Amino acid sequence: MRYYAKAGVGGQKNMRALALGLIFSAVAVPSLAQTVLKSEPLILSPYEVAFVQDPSCPIGKVLKVTGAIRGLHRRKVCVSLASEQASLVTATP
Incomplete structure (x- = not known):
């Protein structure tokens, strides 16, 4: 016969902290890196955004291409990549 020790309240708190940590890291990791095509x-x-290395943009900037609905043209703007990573306002349609 085996006896198991009861899991105390401290174990549940640690499990919650671990779960919250995993959730926050899963959300934060994609926003840290941007792929430049x-x-x-x-x-x-x-409304999907792609960053493209384009010679028409000045040095230190990339072309930000935003997809559009059928019948409209894509939006293309030269931006510095560091400012796009820090801003979440421009990501909303």
Whole structure:
């Protein structure tokens, strides 16, 4: 016969802290890195954003391409990548 020790309240607190830590890290990791493409993608969903290394933009800036709904043109703007990572306001449609 085996005897198991009761899990105390401290164990539940540690498990909650671990779960919250995993959730926050899963949300934070994608926002830390942005992929810069070498060419503009052919298919881009509405309001999806892609960063493209484009020679028409000045040094230190990349082309930010935002997908549009059918019948409208994509929005293209040269931006510095550091400011885009810090801003969440521009990500909302």
